Amino acid sequence: MDLIEFEEKQRCTREEAAAVLRTLADQLARHNDLEFTREGLRYTVDVADEVDIEVEIEIGDKKNELEITVTW
Numbered sequence: 001m002d003l004i005e006f007e008e009k010q011r012c013t014r015e016e017a018a019a020v021l022r023t024l025a026d027q028l029a030r031h032n033d034l035e036f037t038r039e040g041l042r043y044t045v046d047v048a049d050e051v052d053i054e055v056e057i058e059i060g061d062k063k064n065e066l067e068i069t070v071t072w
Contacts, residue, residue, distance in 0.1 A: 004043065006036060006038055006043075028047060028051075028070075031047075032046060032047055032049070033045055033046050033047055034047060047072060048072035050072070051070050051071065051072040052070070052071045052072065053068070053069070053070050054067075054068070054069040054070075054071075055067070055068055056068075056069075
């Protein structure tokens with residue numbers, strides 16, 4: 001199977017960012033898959049029962065970053 005990769009960046013409020021994270025968290029908690037719609041196409045990605053999660057925080061002078069990676 002060919003690699004399918006999505007990257008999406010957008011400027012939003014803290015509350016909107018939290019809503020995106022909640023949606024992903026709800027999908028992980030309730031289902032065994034994640035659903036994405038891009039350019040009118042719906043993609044479903046199966047998620048294993050056990051996953052690895054990595055949380056990285058970078059604090060800089062002008063910019064801070066939170067990176068969350070979930071792999072399975």
